[in-house]
Amino acid sequence: MTIPTLNSGCVHPDGPAFPCEHPQAAALRRPPPVGVKETWGGPAFPCEHPQAAALRRPPPVGVKETWGGPAFPCEVNPSARRWRLAAPLAALAWTGGVRAATEAPPPALRREPDVSLLPPPGSYRLPRLFAAPDGEVLDHDGRRLRLAQVLSGRLSVVSFIYSYCRDPVGCPLAWRMLDEVHAALLADPALARAAQLVTISFDPTHDTPREMRLFGGERIGDPRLRWWFLTTASVPRLLPLLEGFGQDVSVETDSRGRPTRTLNHLLKVFCVDAKRQVREVYSVATLAPQAIINDLRTLAMQAPPT
């Protein structure tokens, strides 16, 4: 099972704010039943956390008590707390064989979408789901760019991959689909001029600009259709992009808790408009080149890139 780390929102919960002590503080100070952790999901408190007193008392033997309530207004990025140096992913990448990354969905979920049942381009509207994130990226020559700069003014098909991923329903599937999108766009020069493909690495410690140049091959520099092969300068530079797109990824561990070279991630491909709004997210269940082309045509008809 994959549980990725994303930054959690820090929102004051509803309910009354209490000046100093939560009304349930007394109740919460009583010892919970053995083996049960009690937490409070109520409002945050301006003076002291209501469980602060309770948490100061020693927990019952065998019971680990922690705060499970809402994020505190001052809470920092939880992933930052957990940040620590470990063996580089690049090193991990060469320590053993590669195996499938994402857990395979049930057979039914791998059914090819029947694209003949999709509505014709322009007959539907794509909602503005969220704004694409910005951040520093490196192109295949190692040049520093802002992702916003890359995405502005064109319709973009954005995907995250890592070059050594071999999960059949992960990066290779995305790669195959993107190659077909590439071919379909080349057959529609007007749309190709308005669109671009953007591929970003999950693993900057292995997928260097040079590696991405090799990965992109002859697609890089094709004047008929722009295809970016991007990486980042470090994992910390990558994480905000992953978080901004809502793209989960975690490093699989072995039975002793040591990281393997497998990156678990949910396959997602993003359709981003010229104003950097994410208008569609494709998953294993919906990823089909024709579906992407339809959406690009719809966006081009409804708000032509300038």
Place this chain on the structure above:
Amino acid sequence: MMARWIKTCAAALALAPMLAAADETCNSPYMANLIKGQEDFVHVWTLGVAGLGDGNDKLVTIDANPKSKRYGKVVHKLSVPGRGEAHHMGFTDDRRFLWAGRLDDSKIFVFDLSNPQLPRLVRTLSNFAEKTGFVGPHTFYAMPGRMLVAGLSNTRDHGGATGMVLYNNKGDVVEKIPMPLTELGGTKGDGYGYDIAINPSKNLMLTSSFTGWNNYMMDLGKLVKDGEAMKRFGNTMVAWDLKAMKPQQVFAVPGAPLEIRWSLKDGDNWAITATALTSKLWLVKPDAQGQWQAKEVGTIGDPSKIPLPVDISISADGKGLWVNTFMDGTTRYFDLSNPEAPKQTYALQTGKQVNMVSQSWDGKRVYITSSLLANWDKKGEDNEQMLRAFDWDGQALKLAFEVDFNKLALGRAHHMKFSARPAGKALGAIAPAMSVAAMK
């Protein structure tokens, strides 16, 4: 005839149910990381009861791994402020966050399950009604990068006309989609909502219909005596063009069609639902011309005895269906080898009142809980509140453990979701902050 039907419904509702989309086989098809082996935890969204424990709604986490020393025990409980008719939950597509809704105050709580034995409340969404005019966020259906939430009611009259709300995963409202009130395919929409079930390969979404706030918050005894109120239950399902989010066809499915389950078997192309008030199974599948149709295919128990089918759970191979009937506290198994003619092959009384039923992906474990709605649950000694876990060998259910929610002062046990300990570590926790070697 109508009067008799209403009377029957009233009697049925005398204990009527509200279901839930719960188990591992009933998750959204867009969801990652289905647990195909042993689940480690069962999370129960629990209604608070005044004077019982802290009285608040809460997320209760129970250890469900037989290899654990705490197997069958409550290992964590996370209270949220007040009581708002806690009801259903749904994971986001990456399974990291669990959204849980309340039907009375329309609040949505978002829990972070990165550490599933220690859920954290990270966000409370309080704008469902204010921003959309809908009330009662019921079904939470993960889509890629977003969450589709089905409402049950509206702010205008608290009746059954409602709609769906599309949120992004950050919790922002993206758009609202009203349920149809016009005639589509020869049947008029009633505007009611309840469950959502998507078949991505066919670009098809199905929705079902229940009732509005006025009814689901009313004392059941009062409701069943109110003939006019008893007329205000959903009698339709709707087929939608998923991509366009436009209703295409309304099906007449009388008696409050509730949970909808697509068969997950490769090659299958049908969904099944149960009607609460009429105690029937309905099949939705294309006819010979490829036109989607809904038809009654089976009866659950003896409808004259008002069994009140509530939750259903389909097996991963599409060949079996668990059905809980609230009134008689019975868990039934239907053979779905021929979905056109389901046959009940097993039944066991599993409680004094039973609502939710959830099975593991391998079908070997079945969990049930007890509560429908605060004002609809049975009274007195019959108000049993529990989670029971059973092992299923294909022949009989064998009790594995039970948790008494009354005895533990937890509240009314409603919707369940499974989780497993993560198999990996966050990228940010492992990868070094080093720069790319080739960066010059």
